[in-house]
Amino acid sequence: MADGTAAPAMRWWGWGDPAHARVLPAHALGYLSERLGALGPARPPVALAHVRLEPSRLSASMRGRLADIVGERHVRSDHGERVAHAAGRGYVDLITLRAGEPLGAPDAVVLPRSHEQLRALLELCSQSSLALVPFGGGTSVVGGVAPLRGSHEAVLALDTRRLCEILELDREAMTVSVQGGLRAPALERHLAPHGLTLGHFPQSYEYVSLGGCAATRSAGQASTGYGTIAGMLLGLRLAAPTADIDLPPLPATAAGPGLRQLLVGSEGSLGVIEQLSLRVRAAPAERVYEGFFFREFSTGAQALRAMAQEHALPDVARLSDEQETQSSLALARSGQLKDRLGETYLALRGYRDGCLAIFGFEGSPQQVRARRRHTLELARSYDGLALGRAPGEAWRRSRFEGPYLRDELLTHGVMVETLETAAQWSRVGTLHREVGDAIEQALRACGTPGLAMCHISHVYESGASLYFTFLARRRQTDELGQWRAVKQAASGAIIAGKGTITHHHAIGRDHAPWLERELGSGGVAALRALKRELDPAGIMNPGKLLAHGSPH
């Protein structure tokens, strides 16, 4: 990067590395047209120059005051930077960006380098009615970085990429302290030569900042083994407009209410997670990823429950439902997996409409061997059919590819969106059915019948996550209305079924209307009180988390 920091480039109109190869195989569009109806003409993104932004509202004098704090080069309001910070990477973000009509843009982007600069920014913005949107990797899929002004004069994206130092690696305690803007891959690169890993691999891994992970209560694909960010976080510093809250790393404490966990998930609404201390682990000497087939989703879920409750979980445990299994096989880039699993073999064994599971084990060879034995015994006791390592390795190779695939589907006129929840085991079956039905019903009502599919990806003793993906034709008009209808139906079903409105995507803008239904008015009042204390001017990330109103 020009400024010497390690943030990787991302396509302004979509996901990821501009040089990344296409991932949509030729046969996939045929399958989709067959299932969803004719998809219409391709809809590529407009050119960057054609993206329409309102003029920046930042006055020259205010710009000068910001430059006094962070330096001239680190107050940016050129077209490219404003577009790059105009949205996250959710469906609504992408369709509006691609159309050249993002729902807003920051009036400028500021990039502080130090605690002092950050504090000075917080103070200036509080005094001058400038909203601040903390922006790490910019990967939010729930509108978490939408550049909303609220009632303020202007809105700035506070890009944390220059707050990217590794502060301390404590080999004895196995902890690392970092600045919040550090990207997850940069940390892994630093840890690898020490034989260590953080083990936090959300699908957005290539871009996420660690402060952003903490702020959004992120979970990674291997969180069943390595823990979610909430479990890894031992200390942090939140820089809020009225105060710093500095909580040193501790293995445990009973010193009053759990402030650390309160600040995890604060989504930039209380302040900026400027530093955090995280637990690290020995990098695994061995990784075994393998596939299993279960006859039904419910049987596979029972197997996962048994593994959790008998403390025999793999580090990665995923179970696709029948629909997702079928679609994944149909869409897979290489025909290989499909061929190996497909048709004859599974059909003969009576698993034809079954469910694919992926189990991943990491650790020393001895650990992997001992753990695998116990886990696979349980899988077999639920009638699971071992498929060997090919499906596991195929999943591992492609595990960050979902968002690239999404871009191509959007180009080809396919609506593709995800949403997720978690619930007690006793509700998982019903919730799976009811949320899937709600999505498909809403899609039909929009005149675009589609597919809802689901997997479990995070497993706990008392319950599991459910991650839904749905596909339909993109409408030519009122695409936001199409999205909103499905989102509302699904969210209503989640809340009615006693699931959480989000297991790991956070609240942001999109889930804000349901927060009070989950936390109750008392819970929301408590959070608002905290917000008033730490951000009395209300400049921090307005319109998210504690905002009233409806999505978009």
Next chain:
Amino acid sequence: MADGTAAPAMRWWGWGDPAHARVLPAHALGYLSERLGALGPARPPVALAHVRLEPSRLSASMRGRLADIVGERHVRSDHGERVAHAAGRGYVDLITLRAGEPLGAPDAVVLPRSHEQLRALLELCSQSSLALVPFGGGTSVVGGVAPLRGSHEAVLALDTRRLCEILELDREAMTVSVQGGLRAPALERHLAPHGLTLGHFPQSYEYVSLGGCAATRSAGQASTGYGTIAGMLLGLRLAAPTADIDLPPLPATAAGPGLRQLLVGSEGSLGVIEQLSLRVRAAPAERVYEGFFFREFSTGAQALRAMAQEHALPDVARLSDEQETQSSLALARSGQLKDRLGETYLALRGYRDGCLAIFGFEGSPQQVRARRRHTLELARSYDGLALGRAPGEAWRRSRFEGPYLRDELLTHGVMVETLETAAQWSRVGTLHREVGDAIEQALRACGTPGLAMCHISHVYESGASLYFTFLARRRQTDELGQWRAVKQAASGAIIAGKGTITHHHAIGRDHAPWLERELGSGGVAALRALKRELDPAGIMNPGKLLAHGSPH
């Protein structure tokens, strides 16, 4: 109980079951006089009738209004009830109670039976300037139930013993929902026929309420295996003066800041934990507890660290330092353990001044076998000497006896107090030394040189707890000054050494002066804002947690 609830009786002047046998062996006093100096005459507690209380300040009309809510029988202000709710079970509580001069007493005790009664009490007390001290098992050792009025007209103990229903047992999710006043043994009795256990066994187990455990962020003796109460808690309802916060059980959620963990540790300062949902587990078919000897505390600690970081921890893992090992052997009720470990055998093998560890494994026979193998391999690799099951079983049999022993030591003129912390592994060694030195130095400065000893009882990947016990002669005058001097010295050393002011005893009154040094002014301001929102009249447990000032 007369009111049909399950709370067991407790000696008014000390710990536990009035029928419990003496636990101080004859030879122990000899050992103590030798180490601490002549102990002076026995100091038994005064008679109950001689305990001096101020007259109740509750007016007849207010008493009537309380009776309108909970019923006449459940507003109590007789001498016995007021004394029973005058104090917790810390050192300061006990020496003042035994002398017949408790530091205060509630003006009445109220015992609500339902949510409606609880809400009505919260509202009446908020309007009428009556402080409320939530009182579960009354086992706080940090002044957490001290009946302080703050600036209010009167103070009531809000005894939760009638809020003791088991609301739901979800066998599939392995969770149980209970009212906060339910005692831990009552829950275990309910779970046992289902083959389940909560697995939460603090030393105070015989009396603790589950709401109290959650309010004080409790850890049990088997928390290394079963998790602390914070890890078990999946949902809760806090009844606060201005609102209920009702958070249903969820395995995980990213719906904003971690409110559940915020309310764990709220110590009655924000409201009453009226309900909670907890994870339960299969009751273990097998339990193996055994002893090990390490040559030095530091080597034993390294072994524990390796177990934690290699995920090979037992369910119970304890390591006494040299001083505690020596004193435990000297004070042991039965000479058996001492004889078996003592002198010849250990000395010959070069472990004479070593450290005793207890490892406990629980689970299915296969699980216990597999886990033990790995753990004991690690113990041996740190030069640990296996002592077999006798020391493990001896510890298990006597694990709730500490507080009974304390009462007898007090009678015999011995000051005995405990305090605890936790820190990163990289600080454990220094902290152990510095806190121990601070305690012994403070005792010498008081003219009562004593013994400070320590054990690790809770082990984490990134660090461990340190639990100190100290013994000295009780001064004849200004015993509070003697205690305060040691407490201040130890707390100062803990904070300076970057330990937490408490790993599992909570803040209460005694640690309140150090809270801001741990959380910073920003952290305390955030908690105060929350308190203002939920308890604007400041009636909830005044003088604890967020109070300014010094202990006693």
